[in-house]
Amino acid sequence: MRKETTGVRFKFWIHLIIWLLYASVCMWVYVVRAGYPDVILVEYVQIFLICAVFFYSNADFLLPVFFERKKYFSYTCWLLVSLALNNIIHYLVLAVIDGYWLGAKASARSLTPYEQTIGSVWWWFQSILLSFGYWFARLSIKRKEEVQTIRIEMAKKEVEQLKLVQDKLELENEVLRTQINPHFLFNTLGYFYNKVEDTHPDVAEGIVALTHIMRSSLRKVDTDGFVSLEEEVDNIDYLISIYKMRYSNNVYISFEKQVNCPHLRIVPHTLITLLENAFKHGDMHDPAHPLTVRLEADTTYISFFIHNKKRFGPKEISNGIGLAYVAKHLQKVYPDRHILQIDNKEFFYTLNLKITGESAVTLQ
Template sequence: MAFWIIYWLYEISLVFILEPKRLFWTETILMAFLNVSVFYFCTYWALPQHKPKIPIVAFLIKILVLMVCYILIKTLMSYLLIYFGLSGNKTLTTNLTFYIVGSIWRLSYFIFLGTAFWFARMSILSEKRLRIKENEEQSLKNSILNMKLSFLKAQINPHFLFNTLSFLYSKSLDLSNELAKGIITLSEIMRYSLKDVDYDGKSLLSEETKHIKNLILMNNFRFQNQFNFNFRESGVKADHKIVPLILITLIENAMKFGEITDPENPVDISLEVENNQLSFSLTNKKKPADSLINDGHGIGIKYILYKLENYYPDKFSLDIKNEEKRYTLSLKIAL
């Protein structure tokens, strides 16, 4: 508002100094509103509000519409002002060509101001979005670092752990085959979790799928065979590799937030590799909201997106449908 007040004071001062007889307040105020309207129509209607890129054809069409409307409205206003003796500008009745050219020039001036304002506004918004994204990435990095530190603090000597599990496994063989199988499965899960990844930050997809099966088996022991979880895989070859924990995190989310004890609505997971493209789909019935202790699902998805964007830029698609009672996810990665 302050900008427009200063601007119109400047223009009125020029007219008052150069051609004081042409200063008609009614005409000046009406034309000021008309020209300011052009500025705002150009900024908030002709130009996109959420994209920094201008669609040229659509923009030119809107500017043409704006130009026609501006000239028609200004001409009607000028005729009425002249008729009632409220205008000192007789160009409309004496030189129509000069009037139209002058109107287009005036229109172009405010379109230029509106476009310049739009570029400045988009630049500020882009900078703001960039800062927000950088803050989110830094927050996510800090969260991952804290997770790693927590893991390291909680980690005990692996050799002692595996030796203890081996001892428990050998002692349990005579007691219960299921208990022995549970102990050796736990040992394999821990071994995979502590294993270092390759130089490229990836591990074998076959090992990842084996880890998934071990997790499912372990939870089946835990829920006494009431764990309704369907997992299908096909097309996995010995040389296929993937960034670890992406698929595991998705499956752990399904175990945490999905209704896993309903035999009529089992968690359904499919993993397929074809032409070096991994297709992973997951569907589960959601637990009632009041049965969840806390909702950490957003953190898991942010972690997955962070990994995908860093290791598979422009090589993945992630589609999520989070309905009231059902959760569906589809992930495709070019390996």
């Protein structure tokens, strides 16, 4: 309540100062510049009080009630009524009241009805014109605040939705951890590895790669919610080796990496999920169009590029949420510090991700 009262007082004083400045400029123009030294101060005070009445009546009543609601005919009628009232008030104040109060001074400088009408209309026109500007500025600020409020509300809802999705995925991951005993899983994979290490070394290598990927997926992330880029790169190497083994090396995959700072941190499973999407929907059996993957990283940026030929016909089962989840998660973690560009053409698919600035957080 005290804050609102202070705001009203501040607004009152601002308006009063502006009116005093406006009145001072007008008096200087008419008295000094135009050469009317016998103008009586009391008359000017009355004139500006009348102007203020029609200024605020138009800005605070006529324009909001009629003009904003597109009742232009009603607004025009009321505007003409205000003009008539203005002329009557000017006549009563300047001709009758001033004649009674000022006596000889007012009689010596009495105006003709024509001059009085022109003067009153001119002052009314100024007040109406200025009120239009004041109303428009206030309306613009109000609409800007409304748009800003809507954007803030939409941003809050989007953050809440992303939080719900994240909580759901974390819950599902926790449920998965409770359903699968990691020790049992890794012991079993270790047993398979020992059984085939001598007879099928390529299968043994695939088991090792799968073990590393699953260990990375099942373990909890660090307290900051990030993992090292080095771990993400290792998972990419393991995933590529598994796919090559799966198709008896009859796939063409080019993975180029230039990582000058392997200890950078990144959102977990971001890069490997994007690569999995290429494996699901890409054709890697054409030597003329291999799956091309490039990773560049330095202390200030991480750049990840994927280009593949599309596969037509039967595809692997996909729930379709991987890429959408990565995009939303990137927007949440790096709202202004990442660019995700996807060029989805008829025969080829290209993805380019770049994370810059403070998003590339170095390990302490």
